[in-house]
Amino acid sequence: MARGIGDEKARAWASRAIDLLLADRAAEPPTPLRAFPLAGPPGAALYLKDESLRPSGSLKHGAARDLFLNALRSGEIGPDTPLFEATSGNMAVAQAYFARLLGLDYTAVVPGKTGPAKRRRIEEQGGRCHPFDPPLAVYGKARDLAEESGGHCLDHLERVGDAIDWSGSDSLGAQILGDLEKAGEPTPAWIVVGVGSGATSAAVGRYLRMRGMATRLAVVDPENSAYFPGWAADFPGYTTGMPSRIEGIGRPRMEPAFDPSVVDLVIPVPDVASVAAMRHLHAITGLMAGPSSGSCLWGAFQLLDGMRREGTRGPVVMVVGDGGETYRDTYYDDAWTEAKGWQLQGPLFDMERFTATGTWGVAPAG
Incomplete structure (x- = not known):
């Protein structure tokens, strides 16, 4: 003791x-909900819950x-x-x-x-x-x-x-739903979060279940992490033995705080896509965020593209986990990323096209 x-x-x-x-x-102001300027798909919108503005930056x-x-x-x-x-x-x-x-x-x-x-x-x-x-x-x-x-x-x-307080009116899940209501938006179709310890996804997912919301929860997972394969195989003991290369998310094992029962989808995200997406986020919005936010943006685009193809509607909210100033000499540095073998041009092109047109992949002929 x-x-x-x-x-x-x-x-x-x-x-x-x-x-x-x-x-x-009680004195801490809520973090802002920012709209991402997305051309499509029709009936869908993308919002960023910017947790980088918390007093300690994340x-x-x-x-x-x-x-x-x-x-x-x-x-x-x-x-x-x-x-x-x-x-x-x-x-x-x-x-x-x-x-x-x-x-x-x-x-x-x-x-x-x-x-x-x-x-x-x-x-x-x-x-x-x-x-x-x-x-x-x-x-x-x-x-x-x-x-x-x-x-x-x-x-x-x-x-x-x-320890985490997930059920209160100032919890992350409650804030996201309240922010959307104030913005005049309907209940979100999806909320997208990264997963490190697993506490955030568990907190948001449990809040949604407690409220009986139709909103679904998606978790993004980088290479080398255990969450996607462990969730897909329904095997909590899954391990990879390898560290994540995306700062802030990904673990070589499924941590005790992770609750797969409240997660609707785990999206594996290539590391190169996470890095390209964090740069795309900065280019489009001016918001410099960390690579875990890039993973969330890539995952959100996949969900929005699926909604377009299925004809479903509703806003998607992704969580910005931290700011990007810390990563100027790493993930935002071309020499550093090239040394990692990450070729960003392909995923950057895909995201630029989706942002501008609401469609993913190669343009149809004609």
């Missing part, structure tokens, strides 16, 4: 910390706060509890944000090859990085450091599914 949690002073501190986090959530912001609230309520965090996590991405940035808000020490255990830009984002929020190799050993190392120091490992991959 973390030190100092059991006494009266620590419990009073935890109560104040919970109030502070709840007040922070979709992970709300999930990190819920992890803190859950740990405070269960007595695992006190006023002097050092916090640890095994991640170098957006979750670490968001957790460092809330640790600083509560005046707590936070350490992200990151793979040794984690670049300076990613470390700097964590450090700018008041956290510190503890490099460790091999990369898959960071999870055990974070737990060991927490135990050795009398601290707490937030362990988001194992805990976030139980």
